[in-house]
Amino acid sequence: MGESQMPFLILLLVATIAGSLVFLLGSRYPTPVVGQAPAQAAGEKLGHEAARHPWLSRTLRGRLDPASATGLALTIALVVAIGGGLVLGLLAYLMRTNAQLVSIDKSVGQWQVDHGTHLSTQALQRVTDLASTYAVVIVILVVAVAEFVRIPNKWVPVFLISVVVGEIVLVTTIKQLLDRVRPSFNPAAATLGPSFPSGHSATAAALYAAVALVVARRRPPRTRALIAGAAAAVAVAVACSRVMLGVHWLSDVIAGLAFGWAWFAICAIAFGGRFLSFGAPLKTATDIAASEGRSGSAPAVQP
Template sequence: MLLSSSISAVHATATEVFTEAATADVEIAGLVIAVGLVAAGLMLRIRRDRDGATVFGALGYAFAVLVLAVAVRSNGWLTGADTAVAQWFVDHRSATLDQLSIAVTTAGGPAETAALGLVVAVVLVWRTKRYGPALVLLATVATASIACTLLKLIVARGRPPQSVQMMLETDPSFPSGHVTGTASLLLMLALIAGTRRPRAVRMLLLGIAIALAVVVACTRMYLGVHWLTDVGAGALLAACAVTLGSYALHRLDSPGDGTDSTPPRLLMNRISL
């Protein structure tokens, strides 16, 4: 009897919390906090405080994912555009885009992402004779994927209606595993490949990685298997993991006090594109 009463009380409390969180004011406030944390991280990065920048940046992205998760779980204000965006993609389908989307989403699947990550890790070890960068790459993608799987189980969001799905998927929808995996892998590859490159080249590589991740996100919505908030959360989750992965890469060659006051030893001194 006591256990049953406790469970009922917890359920009632959770329901009340989710109901309150569904309001626009609460969700906007949550996003403002998340943006503020990320902005603080960027400011600390400019001041060459790598430790502080990593902590605030990762917390900001993680908090944004939490805000979206609560909004999705409570059918909150932030989910308001999901249906309209899904319908827009359905209305703009064509035979050519159908084939292209299926090809892109297949290439960016969890198994394909894992296989590509392993291949890249092997190449990194072969070219650099170092295991550290390869292990960081694999750990970053694996951490993002595991976190994504756990969130799927916790939030337990349903997929879009099967009537709009071009590829039947019935497992939980939030967040998008395709976006989480491909974005974390592509961004880490861009960071590693950009080592020793001019700033313009590094920005170009990051831009390409982001663009490819956006393409994957669009194909998931185009195929009718994810909502807008699903792919958004996947991108934020990948950003959180990559923030930590980038810091780990930095620490491999700069085991100092967390600042960039002294030039770090070049990470990839034997790799070239």
């Protein structure tokens, strides 16, 4: 099996590394205070500090919207959104101006031609199908129904659909504007339209990240980290499969992943307050700051 499945084995290795890194990072995400949700705990601490410092209290009440996403989750989402946009823009510029990037794209593409076999191609096609239209519809339906039964919330299906539809529309628009030619390694690529960024990669990144966010609600910290790692592994695996099938350049799929995760982050910010607790820290903080400000002092410490 070894040599005949080399591209698929490389895909598994890269996807496993990516998933493991996300899992490790997720494992270090702050865990809840015993008996208290992390959002509530953070909000109470911020509220007490705001009551002690009038300038902070004024900032909370006058400059921030209690309904908006706040806290560490917002910071991470903003970093992902901005970082993804920068990566997409940088690659879009370099693919037309940098000969080294073009050379790397061609070298990686040629490697898969030299090592690909019928058996490995079949395996790669199964992976790439995880971001096909059929798979996307099935995943959204199954997750929406299962999560509605587990934790009913009408915004979950709206969130999932918005993530996928928005990503598809935007990626299609970018493809038409940049109009990059597909690789010539696979004759089928010529029938698939513009190449940059990879639509399958963007869909996998956005969809499975959104699914992970929904499914991870009210799960233990380690389980949430595992779910996030699995989502990242699937997205990276799909991206690798597109390169190894000869239908995308390496820079296409990197841009696709960056855009997909950036778009997911934007949607998570927009919908977070609907079915997550992003807005809780600030609401709790402003409520506490207001009540303690009216009383003129912080509450006495209970023995």
